[in-house]
Amino acid sequence: MQLSQQQLGGLFFLVLSAVYGYFVQDIQLFAGAEFEPFTPRTLPKILSFLGICFSLFIIFTGRRTGDTSAKLESRAQVVLLLIAMLVYGLFVDWLGFLLATIIFLGASFRIMGEKNKRRAWSVAIIFSVLFWALLTQLLDVYLEPGAIWRAFMV
Helix, strand or coil: CCCCHHHHHHHHHHHHHHHHHHHHHHCCCCCCHHHCCCCCCHHHHHHHHHHHHHHHHHHHHCCCCCCCCCCHHHHHHHHHHHHHHHHHHHHHHHHCHHHHHHHHHHHHHHHCCCCCHHHHHHHHHHHHHHHHHHHHHHCCCCCCCCHHHHHHHC
């Protein structure tokens, strides 16, 4: 039996989700939380279950042709996105969450082939600001403003 790249990816995520689901049981619960409807294990269990379901769907519905001829352009996009993620991780402390996320999303949209610069950067700005507002204003999560922001505010 020959597996396609799509099915191999599904198999990889099946193993990853199963291992993740196994280790969910190691998450400690607070005293008396065993009978609560929502515990620290609830969302990881759901995530593991969904990962297994989607992986099985990919494995059983994937193309069986064994076609492994991936375009060079798509491989270049993957490499560029990995580099963009690495740069984002390195610069998020320096630039701050908001500015680093705007730059990362705008660059990622362009890497993925969005021709309209205005649309790519508009979506990046709107999404980043809304996500920042949700985290900081509604959920009260502290996000690092960045060294640049702190330098100007001193």
